[in-house]
Amino acid sequence: MDSRPVYTMQIMQIAGRMPDMERLVAPDASVRRVASICGSSIEVDINARDGNILEYAHKINACILGQAAASIVARNIVGTPGDEMRRLRMQMERMLKNGGEAPAGRWRELEYLSPVRDFAPRHASTLLVFDAVVACLDMIDARKPKIMGTENPKDAGEEKPGADG
Numbered sequence: 001m002d003s004r005p006v007y008t009m010q011i012m013q014i015a016g017r018m019p020d021m022e023r024l025v026a027p028d029a030s031v032r033r034v035a036s037i038c039g040s041s042i043e044v045d046i047n048a049r050d051g052n053i054l055e056y057a058h059k060i061n062a063c064i065l066g067q068a069a070a071s072i073v074a075r076n077i078v079g080t081p082g083d084e085m086r087r088l089r090m091q092m093e094r095m096l097k098n099g100g101e102a103p104a105g106r107w108r109e110l111e112y113l114s115p116v117r118d119f120a121p122r123h124a125s126t127l128l129v130f131d132a133v134v135a136c137l138d139m140i141d142a143r144k145p146k147i148m149g150t151e152n153p154k155d156a157g158e159e160k161p162g163a164d165g
Contacts, residue, residue, distance in 0.1 A: 010112045015067035021057045029136035035124035040066045044132035066125040082137040089130035096123045
């Protein structure tokens with residue numbers, strides 16, 4: 001059990017470094033998520049190309065823990081591959097729910113959220129931004145054309161020239 005307090009000066013400072021941002025005008029995906037236990041909410045907009053996040057914006061109404069997580073994400077997400085964000089979401093869940101290791105590298109500030117593991121009612125608000133980002137990525141992936149065999153999806157259902165024989 002982690003004996004550190006949940007609401008630390010570091011968490012407050014991280015939340016206070018939230019970048020000012022406007023919602024994206026034409027996002028590839030936009031998702032709203034709410035933590036039902038506390039009412040924290042976030043709306044996330046993402047533009048992505050070739051599997052990488054190009055633009056990110058959010059509107060958040062959350063506790064200091066949700067704000068801190070969103071602040072870290074907002075400052076580091078642009079240029080991140082979608083698969084890395086999916087792994088990061090899983091790693092955060094393991095850190096909070098199973099005592100797993102905190103993320104490292106550019107995500108190392110997320111370690112300051114590790115004391116939340118002892119407060120299950122706060123897990124949802126802390127994971128909110130990650131859930132919303134992954135939901136956006138899933139929406140974007142769902143719209144990608146599926147190529148079956150060698151058939152070009154643009155040609156599906158069209159007659160090929162010379163097919164009459």
